[in-house]
Amino acid sequence: MISYLVTGGAGFIGSTLSEKLLKEGNKVIAIDNFCNFYDPKIKENNIKESENYKDFKIYRADIRNKQAIKNIFAKNKIDIVIHLAAMAGVRPSIENPVLYQEVNCMGTQNILEEMKLHDIKNLVMASSSSVYGNCKEVPFKENMIVDFAISPYAATKKANEVMTHVYHKLFDINVMMLRFFTVYGPKQRPDLAISKFTRLMLNDEEIPMYGDGTTSRDYTYIDDIVDGIIKSCKYCMENSNVYEILNLGNSSPISLKEMINKIGQALRYRT
Ligand SMILES: NC(=O)c1ccc[n+]([C@@H]2O[C@H](COP(=O)([O-])OP(=O)(O)OC[C@H]3O[C@@H](n4cnc5c(N)ncnc54)[C@H](O)[C@@H]3O)[C@@H](O)[C@H]2O)c1
Structure with missing residues (x-):
């Protein structure tokens, strides 16, 4: 039985991943502070299924709290860390850059320090x-220079990629940094477009569309992300000297207009 520490375990991706890991017979130790970036009740609901498993443990703790994180690492045997806890979202990071820095950078540093102290080799x-x-160059490739972030959120993620490399080099920690491209599916964060537009349509309300709807982006289904995370864990645990940055997505962008039409079609089929 593999013992996974999943930070952000009550969030959209973390809770879906935890369920899958538990179904496959693993142990999951989750950390989440149930912050109010969106309604914490949604997060309580996200972990309901996992709470049925005896091998699931949830710690309501903040990754910024060094002592709390220390205690969790001291009390549990952990084989691998899947670190998903973060302040997500580009626009809100412009409003509150200090919070993003504290959670995404200092919080991550606390996790890395405990991994170092407890000799946990896989992240x-x-x-x-x-x-x-x-x-502008597409498709995006992992070896492109990404030194020109345009939001505090992006800057913290780039900083994470750099700092994890330091721990890889100095302390032999295997690291897979997965770049996600707008993840969608059941439990999607309510601030993300697909979830927001679906709610608006169901309430017969207008959808705010910025521009003419031709801007396009890539979306990845949650099950594919969960699969990718689990395969990355396996790769980490079976190899040594791993530091990889990986685009976990496809290269088939769809336009905003198309996306809105698809939601409309899906809802029509439902009724
Ligand atoms: N969903 C996407 O489309 C997407 C795209 C790119 C990257 N990501 C990244 O994937 C990860 C998971 O995203 P998600 O969509 O599941 O977001 P989410 O907000 O649903 O999950 C993140 C979880 O982290 C928790 N958290 C926040 N601050 C914390 C703190 N200080 N201490 C402990 N827990 C804290 C939140 O309560 C939340 O449950 C994040 O790192 C995010 O930046 C997501």
Whole structure:
């Protein structure tokens, strides 16, 4: 039985991943502070299924709290860390850059320090396609220069990629940094467009569309992300000297207009 520490375990991706790991017979130790970036009740609901498993443990703790994190690492045997806890979202990071810095950078540092102290050698972590900023060349490739972030959120994710490399080099920690591209599916964060537009349509309300709807982006289904995370864990645990940054997505962007039409069609089929 593998013992996974999943930070952000009550969030959209973390809770879906935890369920899958538990179903496969693993142990999951989750950390989440149930912050109010969106309604914490949604997060309580996200972990309901996992709470049925005896091998699931949830710590309501903040990764910024060094002592709390220390205690969790001291009390549990952990084989691998999947670090997903973060303040997500580009626009809100412009409003509150200090919070993003504290959670995403200082919080991550606390996790890395405990991994070092407890000799935990495997880390899979969420980065983001937002590190590509205004990059015009597509498809985005992992070896492109991403030094020109255009939001505090993107800057923290880039900083995470750099800092995890330091721990890889100095302390032999295997690291897979996964750049996600707008993840969608059941439990999607309510601040993300697909979830927001679906709610608006169901309430017969107008959808705010910025521009003419031709801007396009890549979306990745949650099950594919969960699969990618689990495969990355396996890769980390079976190899040594791993430091990889990986785009976890496809290269088939769809336009905003198309996306809105698809939601409309799906809802029509439902009724
Ligand atoms: N969903 C996407 O489309 C997407 C795209 C790119 C990157 N990501 C990254 O993937 C990860 C998971 O994203 P998500 O969509 O599941 O977001 P989410 O907000 O649903 O999950 C993040 C979880 O982290 C928790 N958290 C926040 N601050 C914390 C703190 N200080 N201490 C402990 N827990 C804290 C939150 O309560 C939340 O449950 C994040 O790192 C995010 O930046 C997500």
